[in-house]
């Protein structure tokens with residue numbers, strides 16, 4: 001797989017520095033935010049191997065370039081996303097990003113090989129990782145955006161593949177929560193026109209990966225994707241933790 005090979009290009013000293021920083025970062029996180037399994041409370045991890053093994057993989061075929069890791073109709077998945085959304089645990093965002101990572105590599109390398117079977121050039125481009133934004137008023141109330149936590153942790157996992165880009169897609173119009181709107185058509189109408197693109201030069205001809213915690217009808221991701229493509233992005237995929 002091209003992506004994995006690419007990450008080995010970094011020099012030994014850079015890897016050493018990155019590893020040291022990671023160990024230190026984990027130490028600080030564990031000190032202030034002790035980890036317990038979301039479901040069975042076992043110490044040291046957010047998902048113990050046993051609980052992780054029970055989380056159902058989402059097998060829905062990719063629709064509108066959108067794919068997800070787990071199905072939402074499982075207690076541990078729901079709890080994990082609740083903790084991320086309302087408690088903003090960075091360590092949890094990191095664990096979720098690590099789980100997403102393999103799914104992303106697998107899906108995107110298959111997609112790109114399918115679309116571009118002859119060349120490897122496509123794989124050498126990095127992905128701009130764009131979190132689904134929330135309105136600044138909501139961000140102020142909550143103090144963070146859970147999709148941005150995920151996108152940030154994801155980009156930290158592989159600098160040669162992902163670059164965090166959280167200054168391009170903005171939510172400039174506050175809308176009622178999509179949860180309160182039931183069908184897809186109404187959700188699309190609810191979200192339409194609520195995003196704005198800033199600094200479009202950053203994404204022109206770039207490959208983009210939109211990241212969100214959950215998708216239901218896909219309306220929000222579809223609108224974000226439409227706008228990014230309209231603004232010049234070369235290819236846009238969307239990934240979520242749950243569906």
Ligand SMILES: [Zn+2]
Nearest residue numbers: 037040048051
């Ligand atoms: Zn457990």
